[in-house]
Each structure stands twice: as C-alpha cells, then as structure tokens.
Amino acid sequence: QSVLTQPPSASGTPGQRVTISCSGTSSNIGSNFVYWYQQLPGTAPKLLIYSNNQRPSGVPDRFSGSKSGTSASLAISGLRSEDEADYYCAAWDDSLSGWVFGGGTKLTVL
Amino acid sequence: EVQLVESGGGLVQPGGSLRLSCAASGFTFSSYSMNWVRQAPGKGLEWISYISRAGSNIFYADSVKGRFTISRDNAKNSLYLQMISLRDEDTAVYYCARETVTSHEIDSWGQGTLVTVSS
Numbered sequence: 001q002s003v004l005t006q007p008p009s010a011s012g013t014p015g016q017r018v019t020i021s022c023s024g025t026s027s028n029i030g031s032n033f034v035y036w037y038q039q040l041p042g043t044a045p046k047l048l049i050y051s052n053n054q055r056p057s058g059v060p061d062r063f064s065g066s067k068s069g070t071s072a073s074l075a076i077s078g079l080r081s082e083d084e085a086d087y088y089c090a091a092w093d094d095s096l097s098g099w100v101f102g103g104g105t106k107l108t109v110l
Numbered sequence: 111e112v113q114l115v116e117s118g119g120g121l122v123q124p125g126g127s128l129r130l131s132c133a134a135s136g137f138t139f140s141s142y143s144m145n146w147v148r149q150a151p152g153k154g155l156e157w158i159s160y161i162s163r164a165g166s167n168i169f170y171a172d173s174v175k176g177r178f179t180i181s182r183d184n185a186k187n188s189l190y191l192q193m194i195s196l197r198d199e200d201t202a203v204y205y206c207a208r209e210t211v212t213s214h215e216i217d218s219w220g221q222g223t224l225v226t227v228s229s
Contacts, residue, residue, distance in 0.1 A: 050215035099157035
C-alpha cells in the first residue's frame with residue numbers, strides 16, 4: 001500500500017480536462033513540495049511538475065499542478081491521445097526520511 | 111545531454127547478492143544527490159535509497175534497510191547499489207535517478223536494469 005493515495009484510473013476524451021488527485025499526510029505533502037511524473041508504457045518516468053506547480057522546460061502548459069494542505073492535484077487540459085500513460089505523485093516524507101510515491105493513476109484517453 | 115545508464119541486473123537466487131552500477135554523464139555528477147527507485151512488474155514506483163552529493167547523508171526505505179547499501183564514486187561519475195539477502199519481492203526494474211539540490215526534484219532517470227530473484 002502506497003503512502004500517497006491516488007485513484008487507480010482516470011479517463012477522458014480528446015480535448016477534455018482531467019484531474020488526478022493525490023492525498024498524503026502532514027509529514028509528506030503537508031510539509032514538502034509535490035512532484036508529478038508521467039510514465040509511458042515501457043519507459044522510465046519523466047518529470048512533469050516540480051515544486052507543486054512548476055513545469056520543467058519542454059512540458060506543455062496543458063499540464064498544471066496544485067497543492068492544498070495535505071492534498072495535491074494534477075490537471076491535464078486539452079487531452080491528447082499521447083497523454084495516455086501512468087501518472088505518479090511524489091513527496092519527501094520527513095517521518096520516513098525518504099521519498100514516497102502514490103500508487104499511480106492509469107490515464108486512458110477514450 | 112544527461113545520461114544515466116544502469117547495469118548489473120540479472121537473475122539471482124533467493125538469498126543471493128548483486129551489485130548494480132549507474133554510470134552518469136552529461137552533467138557534473140558530484141553536484142547532484144542520487145537515488146535508487148524500483149518498480150516491480152506491473153506495479154508502481156518505490157523509492158529505496160538516497161545518497162547526498164558527497165555521500166555524507168544516506169537514507170533507505172525500511173524494505174531494504176540492512177540488506178542494501180548505496181554508495182557513489184564521484185571521481186568515476188558512478189552510483190552503486192550493493193544488494194544482499196535478496197528476496198522474491200526484490201524482483202523489479204531498478205532505476206538510478208538524479209535529484210537536484212535546489213528544488214529537490216528527481217529530474218532525470220536511467221532506463222532501468224531488471225533484477226529477477228527466483229530459484
């Protein structure tokens with residue numbers, strides 16, 4: 001069981017906006033930044049969002065992140081077929097002294 | 111271009127040992143903290159170990175504490191993971207991952223190396 005809680009699946013049609021939630025505790029999301037990763041089938045994870053809501057260069061502005069208290073969300077607008085992937089949230093956990101990940105959300109573009 | 115290339119994976123029997131390596135290039139290796147993250151077949155990501163730039167701070171997940179040892183050689187631009195007393199549940203793809211010291215994101219990952227623990 002993962003320390004951070006994500007829905008196992010999400011879906012949307014092309015052009016739609018979807019959000020993926022990530023729930024944690026005061027020792028991780030509540031006191032540290034949240035990061036989001038995209039993992040396409042058979043590939044390594046790719047950084048999508050850092051420091052709650054910052055996009056690395058090259059990541060489209062269709063992807064956005066937010067955080068409130070002990071929860072965070074990833075929003076994807078203008079959904080495209082190539083967005084079909086697994087998405088993971090992550091945060092440093094002060095109690096565990098380590099990184100914790102969500103269980104991952106499989107996004108399907110219908 | 112940042113490159114992280116893992117090696118050393120393979121098939122090992124339960125109770126056996128293995129040493130993974132990660133060769134870094136395209137950046138100043140000694141300026142970054144490093145992590146090992148694994149992914150069991152069909153499962154999610156699991157962080158297992160962190161090492162600071164000079165190797166002075168090291169952390170492990172409870173699942174590997176006492177069995178795995180992380181180390182680095184900044185002169186060789188290399189990261190290592192020594193694994194002993196391997197269990198079936200250690201079967202996974204092991205990723206070497208770079209962490210920035212500014213905003214602490216894990217911003218680059220290797221392609222992974224598969225470790226299979228089975229008799």
